[in-house]
Structures are given as C-alpha cells and as structure tokens.
Amino acid sequence: MGRYILGAGATGLAAGSILGWKIFEAEEGPGGICSSYYLTTGLTSRRPTRAPDEEDYRFELGGGHWMFGEEADALRVISQHSDLRLYERKSSVYLPARDLFVPYPIQNHLSYLPPQLADRALDQLLAGSEGPQTSMSDWLRRTFGSVLCDLFFAPFHRSYTAGLWEDISPQDFHKSPYDRAMIEKGRHGKIDSAGYNVRFSYPVGGLGSLFRSVAQDCDVSYMKRVTAIDPVKRILKFADGTDVRYELLISTIPLNRTVEMAGLNIPERPDPYTSVVVVNIGGTRGKKCPDDHWLYVPESRSGFFRIGFYSNVERSFLPASRRSDARCISMYVEWALRGGEKPSPREVARFCTNVVGELREWNFLDEVDIVDPTWIDVAYTWSHCGSTWRERAISALRDIDIHQAGRYGRWQFQGIVDSFSEGLNLGQMFGHDKAAPYRLSPSGLE
Template sequence: MGLKGKEQTVILGGGVTGLAAGIASGGLVLESEETPGGICASYYMGVRSGRVYPHPPDQEPAFRFERGGGHWIFGGDPAVLRFISRLSPCQRYTRNSAVYFPQWDLYVPFPLQNHLAFLPKEVAARALEEMVAQPGSAAGAETMAQWLEKAFGPTLCELFFFPFHELYTAGLYRAVAPQDPYKTPLHVPTVIRGAFGQPEPVGYNQTFIYPEQGLDHLVRSLASACRLQTSSPVRRIDLRERALHLEDGTVIGYEYLISTLPLDRTLTMSGLATSSRPDPATSVLVVNVGGVPGKRCPPYHWVYFPNSRSGFHRVGFYTNVAAHFRPKGSKSPLVSMYIERSFLPDALPQGDTLAAAAQAMVQEVVDLGYLEEALAVHWNTIRTAYTWRWPGSRWNQEAQQLLLENGVIPAGRFGRWTFQGIAESIAQGLMVGATARS
C-alpha cells in the first residue's frame, strides 16, 4: 500500500495506557486487534448462540467476561480515579478473597499470614513461631523463593507459598528476583493479632472500583476521545527513517513514538538488542465460564489454589463482585467465573492441546462443586502476562534506555516490564502523552 503519511505522535497498543496517551497527545493509536482494551477488554458471550460480542448484544442474553480475567481498579491517585469515574461511573467494592486447602476442605481468608486463626492449631502455632523468630530477615534474599521462606518461614511456604508460586510463576519463583512484596505484606504485629482471631485488612487491593457498565464501557469512552485505528498490527519499526511498517504494507511516518507493547517485542521490532540477558515473562491461559452454579460455589471474589489437578492457580467469580456479569433478565442464579493457569511462553499450548487444557480446567471446577452446568465457555491466551526479573539484572533499565536513545518511549505495564494496575497505567499514559503534545 505504501506511505500513508506522517504523524506527529504515534502510540503502539490500544490498551488503557495507549488510549490515555492518545487522549493526552492527540496522536494516532495503532491497535493490532479488532477492538481496543488489551487484557482489560470486556466481551460478551451469547447463551443461546455461543457467539462472542464486543458489546452487550440486544438479540440474546449474554455473559460478560474479560479477556485477561478479573481486572479490578485498585489504588490510584484520586484525580485519576475521578477521571476514570467521569468517563464511566464506578462502584467501590471491598476485597473478599481466600486460599483453598483441599486436604482440609478449608478456605482461609487472604492474606494467609494474617489469618492464622483459621488454620489447624498446630500448623498456626508453628507458622507464628517461625515468623516471629526472624522478623525483617527477608532482606538480602536473591530469589523469590528465598524471600518467601525468609519472610514467612518453612511451614507457610511448604503449605502454600511454594506450591502456589510454582503454579503462578510456571516454576520461575526459584530463579527470579523478589518483587511485588506489597502483594504479600508481612507485618508481625498484624500477624500476631490475626493468629488470635483479630485480623486487619491489608494489601494493595483492600478495596477497588469497577465500572458499572463494565471495562468495555470505560475502554470505549477512552477510545472515543482519541484517534484510534484498529486491526493495524505493526511489523517493523524503522528507527532511521522514523517509520512504522504495518502488516498490510502501509507505512506511517512519525516524529514521536510511544510503545506500550511488551518491552522485548518493541526491541525486536526495532532491530535493537541489549548486552544483558532478557528478563523472563510468563503466559496465562484464561478460561471464562458462565453457567449454573454448583452447590459448593463459594462467595469469594477470587480463590487462590496451592495445587490443582489441571494446573490452575486461581479461580475468580465475576458475579460475586457484581451481578451485571450475568445475563440480563436471567430468572435463576447464574455464575460468571474465570480460571487462570500460567505457562512459560514457549510451553503455551496450541490447537487441540490448548482446548484439552481449557476443558480440563472447566471439569475441575465442576468436580469442586463450583459449577453445575456450563452454558458458555471461552478462553484466551496472553503470551506476556506477568513480567519478572533475574537477580541482579539490569536488562530492563538497559532496554528502556536503548529505546529512549533511539526515539522510542516505552510506557505501561508491559512496555516498562513491571506490575501496575489500571489506574496507574492510565496515569502513566496521560503523563507520557502530555510530554508528546508539549
């Protein structure tokens, strides 16, 4: 097709960071998929037809699902939360999550370390003794496994933290550096109070907000305020000519380029390489299920599993957060849920193997009593879902600096190879986009 023209600013990726950058900069947002939103996109699946819709359908009742599983909006600057709520009115919820131990058929509220009173007495006593004996000793741990054991002791690690992280990190937890300690906070006085039945709410997501009309409404509101071009995958970034080569042959020039694509992918597309070993990532298979709840369907927003037959590490229940995830007008209680299983990227299944893995996950939640009958099943794979760091690695800093030196601004959760929520991602997009406009 040839040269389409030259843009002042182009943003790669139409997730929430890219859309926010597009609003702030006035630049062109290129999204490879047919619809924007990235892993935060909601979609709908018809009960009668099994058809997938990007928006709520009028012709049949449908379950609401999310591409990346439950993405709730936690934390965030008050100004950013107000910005989000003005685009799409939100409700605030208090987290209700738990860990399930099948050997005892026992649910323990999360964070586990703050609810020792729910565990068998001898286990709780041993775990408490270990955590009190070495408070603050996690400093200096080189790997996530070392950090977990130093922080929580061998009892809780053997019971939950090691087997859960084996599933969650697809086995990387013994090799990658500690990160995201706020996800599993350790405060000994709080642990002691929890051991005697007086737990306190802690963690980064004690409360969260969620749009009343779904994340798809928030994404559409963001998209309507910027220049978005969907179905536009970029094949190559020509740094010398400052041009983007799309898969369909179109070439778009740019003055200012923001990339929210995964950091390693942006490097490859740009023809750049670091001297450092690239940091790893894990992939996730998300299986969305709508149906008739089983007799043992729990009341939690999500449940963590230290072990499972089919390899999943978390089951979440959209409808335990908000009723609008079930089909409109449904006369009987229905459940909308998601199941997550992690893989190393090169081990992510395809074709029939992927279908078999997804079906095994659904069958296990049926066997757990969470689901009586599945009425809608749909799955998605996310190749770069969680990002990690090797101990002592400077790859992230080197990669970002290399891109900056070549006129590419990395932004967002995957663009900067870090963990951040929706609110922080939107804030970063607005900030980076504003610098392009100035």
C-alpha cells in the same frame, strides 16, 4: 513524519486523549487484555458489545481486572466516561487437600488453620531467617518460613510463575505483605483486611464500555499491528503491508517485542515473562461455591493457580433474566505457562475439560452454559536475579525516540488506574498537539 502511540490500552488511550496523536492498535477494539466481550449460550461468536436484550454473559479477555489505586486525576477522568461502583475485597486462599478457605493474605489469618500448624507457622514468621534473599523463592522462605511455604507460598508461586520462582528476583512485595503486629493478632482471632486492593472499583457498564468511551476522544486506527521498526529511517511497518514515517513514538507494546522489532542488541539476556490461558465459564454454581471475589489456589490437578468469580463482584456479568437467580455464576480460571509456550488447541480443550471436572469435584460448579478459553501471550513480567535488562532496554529505546509506557511497555506491575495515570502524565510531559478534552494545569487536571 508524525508522532504516534502504539497500543490502545489504558496508558495509550489516556495519553492519546491528551495529545491527540494517532494511536495504532493491533486488535479490532481498544482495551488490550482488559477488553470485555459478550457470549450468548449456544453461540461461539464473541461480540464487543452487549446484545439488545442483554441475554448474554460478559467476560474479559484476561480474566477479571478490577480497578484499585487512589490517583485522583486518573479517577476523575475515568469517572467522566463511566460511573464506578466501589467494592470491599473478599478473597481467600483455598487449600483443596484440606477443603479449607483462609482469607487472603494467609499469613494474617493463622486462626483459620489447625492450632498446631498455626503455632508452628507463627513461630517461624516471628523468628525470621538469616541468609540471602536473591530469588523470589529465597525471599518467600526467609520471610514466611517453611510451614507456610510448604502449605501455600511454594506451590502457589511455582504455578503462578510457571516454575520461574527460583530464578527470578523478588517483586510485588505488596501482594505478600509482612506485618508482624497483624500476623500476631490474626493468630488469635479475625482481623481487618490487608493488602494492596482492599477496596476496588469497576465501571458500571464494564471495562469495554469504559475504553470505547475514552477511545472516542482519541484518533485510533485499529487492526494496525506493528511488525518492524526501522530506527534509522524512522519507519513503522505494519502487518497489512503499509508503513509510515515517524518522528517519535510512545510504545505500550511489551518491552521485549519493541526491542526485537527495533533490531536493538541489549548486551544481556531478556527478562522472562509468563503467558496465561484464561478459561471463562458461565453456568450454575455448585453447593460449595464460595462468595469470594477470587481465590488463590496453591495446587490443582488441572494446573490452574487462581479462580475468579465475575458475578460475585457484579451481577451485570450475567444474562439479564438470570441476575436475580442466586445459582447463576460466571467465573474465570488462570493457567500460567513459560513465555510464549502456547499450548495446542487440543491441549487447551483438554485443560478446559479438566477444569470443569475439577470444579465439579470441588462442588464449585454444577451445570455449564459456556466454556471459552482465551490466550494472553505476555501476561506477567519478571526479572532475572540481578538483571539490568529492563533499564538498559528502556534507555536504549529512549535514545532513538521510542518511549516505553504502561505495564508491559515498562515491564512492571501496575493496575488500570496506575496505567491511566501514567498516560495522563505522558500527555503533560509531551504537551498538546490539539485541543484536548482534558486540560492540564501545573497542579494536575482541570
């Protein structure tokens, strides 16, 4: 019987590089939803690596994933595999009905709104509101007031959570910060950026290159999708018909899936999640396309809630011959759905057509080279109000020597750096099975 890691994303790779345990990965390559891929105009076949002439677009399966966080050990190890470029975030809320851009977070930049609207919003922000804050919708309305909720928070979170916002607990408070002093200052002038990702980094060669490099320090078996876990006989079963006996598992597979595969009965309804269709687009920018890295969109006719611009962050996302062409752009759009409600190919095609049409109406997009949709089954995880399902599920799995890890394994928001750091810490916790590329001292990595 062996010890294994399930999933070759950031957490699994980091743990595997320390422990030397075999990693079983369901897909053809490492990285999970952060995987990069390449497409050439006129072709439909995705490639994991860049063409020799670099005349292709680079996209990511789950849309743009940027690295924020200050965990020194994780960043040190990541930097051994790829140089990192640093960026100052530029993101905005875009209000299509007003054709208005307001820097993120909107509550800190009221001076961009019409004066009367801004004054009403400020009054409510400073006054606050008494009452229960059990759900996300309660918390947003009590914290930010009806003016900003009607303008942005309500329609955005309704779209972002696929309608779950009235039934789930508040979470990710760092994404919607409340700072009274900054709110007051921002009503009368421009202020500094705020939020959890003011500064971020990105690997020079892309995330795919980073993860492939880390994977070289690991023992990874690809195309090994786990379909069942027998916790009594300690057997892992795979989609290819094979199986293997195990002693202990580190699983980065989504928590709900691991519970199902292990046949556990958690006496509480599972917490919800949302799936996402990501539409990756390459082409020519329209005359009103912003230079933001990404936009939060409260309402769109097509139904998307966010637009990101890969090439506004890094021109290497573009074909080599077009990187100096200011009009060339690559971007992504996100559409959230209730967990597992996968749209049909026809529905996805219609969504892509609508997205391109709407972006052209907004003058964000002109000519189109590539439109390529991807499907992320478990994209965002949530908790029902008052739920203890997550804690119960993690505990029940731990009792049978399955240790959940990572963003989806532990059903919590965390970025790439946090996930990498967690994997390194797991390596320290479970010890060394072989000579590893990174040595752990009592104070951390050396």
